[in-house]
Amino acid sequence: MIVSVLQTRRYGWNFLPFVGINPRSPFGGGAFLTEIMKTSTTTTNASTTSPTPSAPRIRPLGDVLDDETIKPRNRLLGPWLLERGATMVFAPPGVGKSWFSLAVATAVATCGTFGHWSAESPNRVLYIDGEMDMADLKGRAKLAIKAAEGGNPDLIRENVVLFARHDQPEEEDNFPDFSNPDDADAILAIVRQHRPQLVVLDNLSTLATVDDENAAAAWDNFLKLLLRIKSAGAAVLVVHHSNKNGEQYRGSSKIATTFEAIVRLRPNPREAASDGAAFLLDFTKTRMQSADSRKVFNVSFADARWHWDTLVDPAIAELVRRFLDGEFKSQAEAASVLGISKGEVSKRLGKAYAAGLTTKAEIQAAMAAAKRNAEDGEAH
Structure with a gap:
């Protein structure tokens, strides 16, 4: 705790409610640092003897089954963003990653909806931005609030707390690096201070310095930090860039092991996003039992409104999967196996x-x- 407090005290960070600059807010930088100072003084006056590490908890499965304190996780938004979960969204530059993330934050904070996904209750969101100018962030926030559906929009002003690189004092050049283990305790102190149910990291490339993105070991510090944030009680939504072809996220495949859901946003060739966003949304990884995991959504944001269409139904996605798995040698064979016409397969x-x-x-x-493969099998 001493390390955590002293590292946090070293930074001159500002924390602001979602809309409006109000340093006197209970969530503003002044009050936060004052509390950190108090805690620091108390802590440093305490005994400096290192506490004995507690033994790991290992217990019979029966104890776990009978433990009434273990409850099903709340749905922060739909079946894919769960309490204490980890989700990543990735896309090429300019497709709409930040618009998507702001919309998710708005729905979670207000108990609203995004598409056909709903939040079960209003929850605190800590939105950490690593690159956007504050004027742009403020403008987008206003549009996100205007576009919000369902829920109580009045909650967003305090339920979303911003920690933005370009909102820090000019003389301070020490925004935390989420891949630097020396900053990890200070970052955890921020999470514990504000107690969010969701932490949004927008975006990974600007918040974490990774020397070799394709090296699995290079991601260890960042992934360990995500696990610690989850252990502190918060879910995490990480915003990331896609690789050159746009089909996968940038970096090592090791990243995927941490996330329960991975959302892919791809440019929609039929839509042009001049002042908003337009993308095809699907899931490349899910642990949820939901038909959404097999759908592709056509999503656009224009005139301060979100527009959603289900572009591909599950039957089409399943047909593609079976073709790519090598089940069919021809469209005629697929039609015969599925009991539909060849024309329907083509359609x-x-x-x-x-x-x-x-x-x-x-x-x-x-x-x-x-x-x-079939011919090889016959030859043998």
């Missing part, structure tokens, strides 16, 4: 191509591979 594949779910070349390659 469904056409919708999948339009949605960016797969390409004609990928399906043709998968059918050719299935045909070769």
Whole structure:
């Protein structure tokens, strides 16, 4: 605790409610640092003897089954953003990652909705931004509030707390690095002070310095910090960039192991986002039991309104999966197995191509591979 408090005291950070600059707010930098100072004085006057580490808890499964204090996790938003969970959203630059994250934060804070996903209750959000100018962040926040649906919009002014790099005093150049273990205790002190149910990290490239993104070990410090934030009782939404082809996130595959859900946003070739956002949304990883995990959503934000369409139904996504898994050597075989016409198979594949779910070349390659595998099997 001494290290945590002293490191936090070293920074001159500002924390502000979502809209409006109000240093006298109970969540503003002055009050926060005053409390940290008090705690620091008390702590440093206490005994400096290192406490004996507590033994790890290891108990029979029966004790866990009978433990009434273990409750099902609350849904912060829909089935994919759960209490004490970890989610990542990734996309190419300019597609709408921050718009998406602000909309999620708004829905969580107000007990509102985003698309057809709803929050179960209003919750505190700590939004940490690493790159956006404060004028742009303020403008987007106002539009996000205007576009919010359901819930109580009055709650957002205090339920979302901002910690932004470009809101810090000019003379301070010590915004925390989320991959630096020396900053980890100070970051945890911030989370424990504000007690959010959701922490948004926007975005990973500007908040964490990773020398070699493709090296698994290079991510260890950041991933350990995420686990500590979750242990402190908060869910985490990490905003990240996609790789060059836009199909996967940037960096080592090790990143995925930490997250329960990974949301992919891809540019919508039929929509132009001049002053908002337009993207195709799907999940590349989920641990949820939901039909949403097999859907592709067509999402756009324009005129301070979100517009949603389900672009691909589960039957189309399942058809694509079976083709890519090598189950069908031809469209005719798929039609025979599924009990539908060849024309219907072609129609469904056409919708999948339009949605960016797969390409004609990928399906043709998968059918050719299935045909070769079948011929090899007959030869043996």
